[in-house]
Amino acid sequence: MAEDQLRGNLLFGPFELSSRERVLRRDGVALPLGSRALDILIYLAARPGEVIAKQELIDHVWPDVTVEEGSIRVHVAAIRKALGDGQFGNRYIANIKGRGYSFVGTMVSLGGVAESGNAGSPHQGRLPVRPITMIGREMVVREVCDKLRHDRFVTLLGPGGIGKTTIALAVGRAAAEAFGSEIYFVDLESLTDPNHVAAAVATSLGLALKSKDPGQELLDLIRSRKLLVILDSCEHVIEAVASLAEQLYQQTEEIHVLTTSRELLKVEGEHCCRVLPLDFPLDGSEQTANAVLRYPAVQLFVRRAATRAGSVALSNKEAPFVAEICRKLDGIPSAIELAAGQAAALGLKNTADLLVSRLELLKLSHRTAVARHRTLKATLDWSYDLLSDAERIVFRRLAPFVGHFTLDGARSVAGEPGVGAEEIFDAVAGLVEKSLIATRIDAAQAQYRLPNTTRAYALAKLEEHAEVDMVLGRHAEYLAGHLETLREALSALPGSERAAVYSDQINNVRAALEWSFGPHGDAETAGRLAAASTKVFLELSLLIECQAWAERAMASLGRPHRGSRRAMEISASIPLALMHTEADDQRVRTAFANALEIAIEQADIAYELRILSGLFMFSHWIMDIRGATDIAVRSKELALRTGDHDDMALAEAMLAASEHLLGNHLAAQLHCESGLRHLASGPRTRMEPYLFHYTSFLLVGMARSLLYRGLLDQSLDYARRAREEGKRSGSPATFCRSLALVLPVFLTMADLRQSDQYIGELSELSVAHSLMPYRAIATGLKGQWLLLQDNRIEAIQLLKRALEELHVQRHEMLNMDFTCDLAAALVDLGEHDEAVTLTVNAIAQQQRAGKFPHMPALFGMKGLILASRSAEDHFDAEESLLSAIDWAKRQSAALFELTAATDLAQLLLKQDRLPEAYEYLSASLDRMPAGISFPARNRAVQMLGQLQSGTDDVG
Known part of the structure; x- marks a missing residue:
């Protein structure tokens, strides 16, 4: 009996089916369902994923009665009505045409035995049992499995129909052994109330929640378990999913989370894996059956066609049609x-003939809008027939423009030798009047755009006239020249305005690059366009894309051009992108060395300085003191040769940062002041180089130098200016760097509201632009913020995670800040041995590398740990605190001196050595510059008052 096969109660969606009680419940409420309908449902649910023939169902439900097939249909309809089958995307009972019925819902047994269509696969029980067709995703599955193993929280990101769910299920099966079958798939697609997310997860785990705080109850129930939770289709309840996923990540150690979504959850711990289209045969590639079947898109097409037609034998004659279909569908699996x-x-x-027109492709991609597209096509046909010959030519030749274009662009791409510009302009005006082109009037000049569907129609006409390569070639040549002109024209504009202009061009640039490097592209145009477009990608922080095109361009350059100016421009962009995305520092250094070699060969000092500034920033990140100092000195020598104020400002910014690394804060401040004077000496001669935006860097340097020297009011002013300058730059990387470096000023002031806002900005920006080091810094800064509110447990987790990520990425700019705070938090929890080991190792590491700015804080922290551990350690604690004071004096770091002196006074007070305590602390306060109050100063003043009272009593 099927009922015997169904052990325990079966959960699927909001439903619970009990074969023993013979009842179907929704959210705990029994549903009215007839006896025969229940028999059918239980029988189908006992064999999930299998197709049960109609006659077999009849024989089971009516064993002694002869009935018509229509009886089955009536009862199945009743089941579907009770289940809401087909509503809001829910689907439980599938009618397999000509074969029978199948239960296709996602389910799990409350009895602890997961239902599966494959009895020999015990680890797949909590995953959907419906068959999965996965083609061309093996590498993605391996990547996601690796990320889950190391990072625990991964989001599969992509548009609808790209195949996220299929990949997630494959990951679940691949990871089954590692989790000992503890894998749970939660289909959120049918969920309409975000308040039920936690309950849906609990249901998939076979749990029933009773608390008014279901999320916390769920965490309490599963906190100690090791399992993988797959949350599918999150976008419509994303806030609730984000909150739960973050809790699962932060408050557990062995729970791994995989989500699929059309947008990022944007919470702590999330690692993104973007799902790309399937590979498909490029236009012009080999079109034989064997050749095209190597592509995953073709394989998927043939397999799906075979399931509908019975079989498909792809011949060499038919292969080009399949290749064309997959190409026009851009490798999107659902399409x-x-x-x-x-x-x-x-x-x-x-089918291939239907897709000759890209308008038909749009009709195919959006099923609900077929009629509207047919009507639109008829309208466009009518409009096109009414155009003059000149208007038809211009209309179809404007098709390569993706987004806005100008009249100059139209003339360059759509014109013919001997045809005047006025004729092109008149044609454009005619197309505007006939509503085939949309316009946008800017302050400088009018801009035009073909709507997407109209552009699809124009592209089809371009193909009909065999002008595709000719016009796309013109488009690429125009873009190369346009970008070269923009580089000079935008040099005086603020970074945010440059970024806005480049954002308008990015889709055109991509289209032109695709054609230029494609099978019909032109090598000369490709190289020229690649060199001109690096600025676009860098300005917009599209670093991975920049690196890919630049490396492709360098590989395509012939040997005679490897040392050319074009090669210099392209090669210079590679390390600037790599240093944000590549953990292998040797690869980054090699890329810088290659770029520098070409710049020196070209005798281009401006480009040499540009590359040196990037290499300096990288050395600064990984705390390579000697390397950074050598680069700064070399840059100053080059700047003196040019005599340019911008070059001098750049060199002074490097020297300031170098002095900071050496712990010479007063010298660093003087270099910053010199650099700012150079910037104010005259008009700017060029754009600030990507990455080393020296205006914001000089302001950051002033903020940090003044902070260490104890001038908090001035430091705050420069911190705010640095943040605004970083934001104004238009570069996410520059803005992230500014935020990361000035946030310690606000944390020192214990400004919780402002700090929290800026940390949020840094976190969101770093995730959105894949700036991995800054994401780790945001994590550490959040830990420091939590410490200010005495949330030590969560703070320790974040600080440790930040230090681990920064170590992996070799980005050690702020790691000592986090080390000191981590040690302080451990002391508060009584973990003195771990804290002192952490601090002693950090001191040794700093001394070996010659990294001195953190020495006062580290020695001060060591002294604080020893002072609080035991009375036996008080002598060593005093020595460490005296060392901290000595280091701080040598560095003009009055803030660190005051902190160490206060801790020393506290220690001496315990030993009844009040006069000595008073002497150290009063001397430190005397050396502290006058200014606004802040927690460290307030604590010192309060301690001094206590000591004054004590010494008076003794007197």
């Missing part, structure tokens, strides 16, 4: 499956 369904009914050639 390919839809096209395969049409091919099963209409044949490959007819």
Whole structure:
């Protein structure tokens, strides 16, 4: 009996099916369902994923009665009505045409035995049992499995139909052994109330929540377990999912979370894996059956067509049609499956013919809008027929523009030799009047755009006239020249305005690069365009994209051009992108060395300085003191040769940062002041180089130098200016750096509101632009922020995670700040041995590398730990605190001297050595510059008052 096969109660969606009680419940409420309908449902649910023939169902439900097939349909309809089958995307009972019925819902047994269509696969019980077709995703599955193992929290990100769910299920099966079958798939697609997210997860785990705080109850129930939770289709309840996922990540140690979403959850711990389209045959590649079947998009098409048509034998004659379909569908799995369904009914050639027009492709991609697209096509046909010959030519030749274009762009791409610009302009005006082109009037000049559907129609006309490569070639040549002109024209604009202009061009740049490096592209245009576009990608912090195009361009350059100016421009962008995305510092250094070699060969001092500034920043990040100092000195020598104020400001910024690394804060401040004077000496001659935006860097340097010297009011002023300058730069990397370096000023002031706001900005920006080091810094800063509120447990978790990530990325700019705070938090929890080991190791590491700015804080922290550990350590504690004071005096670091002197006074007070305590603390306060109050100063003043009272009593 099927009922015997169904052990325990079965959960699927909001439903619970009990074979023993013979009842179907929704959210605990029994549903009215007839006896025969229950028999059918229980029988189907006992064999999930299997197709049960109608006659077999009849024989089971009516063993002694002869009934018509219509009886089955009536009862299945009743089941579907009770389940809401088909509503809001829910699907539980599938009708397999000509074969029977199948239970296809996602389910788990409350009895502890997961239901599966494959009895030999015990680890897949809590995953959906419906068959999965996964093609071309093996590498992605391995990548996600690796990320889950190391990072615990991964989001599969991509548009609808890209295949996120399929990949997630494959990951679940691949990871089954590692989790000992503790894998739970939660389909959130049918969920309408975000308050039920935690309950949906609990249901999949076979748990029933009773608390008014279901999220916390769920955490309490599963906190100690090791399992993988897959949350599918999160976008419509994303806030609730984000909150729960973050809790699962932060408050547990062995729970791994995999989510699929059309947008990032944007919470702590999330690692993004973007799902890309399937590979498909490029236009012009080999079109034989064997050749195209190597591509995953074609494989998916053929398999899906076969499931509908019975079989598909792809011949060499038909292969080009399949390749064309997959190419026009851009490798999107859902669109390919839809096209395969049409091919099963209409044949490959007819389906390919339907996609000759990209307008038909749009119709195929958006199923609910077919009628509207047909009407639009008819309207466009009518409009096109009414155009003059000149207007038709211009209309179809404007098709390569993705987004806005100007009249100059239209003339360059759509014109013909001997045809005047006025004729092109008149044609554009005519197209505007006939509503085929949209306009946007800016302050400088009018801009035009073909709406997407209109552009699809124009592209089809371009193909009909065999002008595709000719016009796309013109488009690429125009973009190369346009970007070269923009570089000079935008040099005087603020970074945010430059970024806005480049954002307008990015889609055009991508399209032109795709054609230029494609099978029909032109090598000369490709190299020129690649060199001109590096500025666009860097300004917009599209670092991975920049690196990919630049490396592709360098690989395509012939040997005679390897040392050319074009090669210099392209190669210079590679290390600037790599240093944000590559953990292998040797690879980054090699890329810098290659770029420098070409710049020196070209005798281009401006580019040499640009590359040196990037190499300096990298050396600064990894705390390579000697390397950074050598680069700063070399840059100053080059700047003196040019005599340019911008070059001098750049060199002074490097020297300031170098002095900071050496702990010479007064010298660092003087270099910053010199650099700012150079910037104010005259008009700017060039754009600030990407990455080393020296205006913001000089302001940051002033903020930090003044902070260490105890001038908090001035430091706050420069910190605010640095943040605004970083934001104004238009560069996410520059803005992130500014935020990361000035946030300690606000934390020192214990300004919780402002600090929290800026940490949030840093976290969101670093995630959005894949700036991994800054994401780790944001994590550590959040830990410091939590410490200010005495939330030590969570703070320790974040600080440790930040230090681990920064170590992996070799980004050690702020790691000592986090080390000191981590040690302080450990002391508060009584973990003195761990704290002192952490601090002693950090001191040794700093001394070996010659990294001195953190020495006062580290020795001060060591003294504080020893002073609080035991009375036997008081002598060593005093020595460490005296060392901290000595280091601080040598560095003009009055803030650190005051902190260490206060801790020393506290220690001496315990030993009844009040006069000595008073002497140290009063001397430190005397050396502290006058200014606004802040927690460290207030604590010192209060301690001094206590000591004064004590010494008076003794007197």
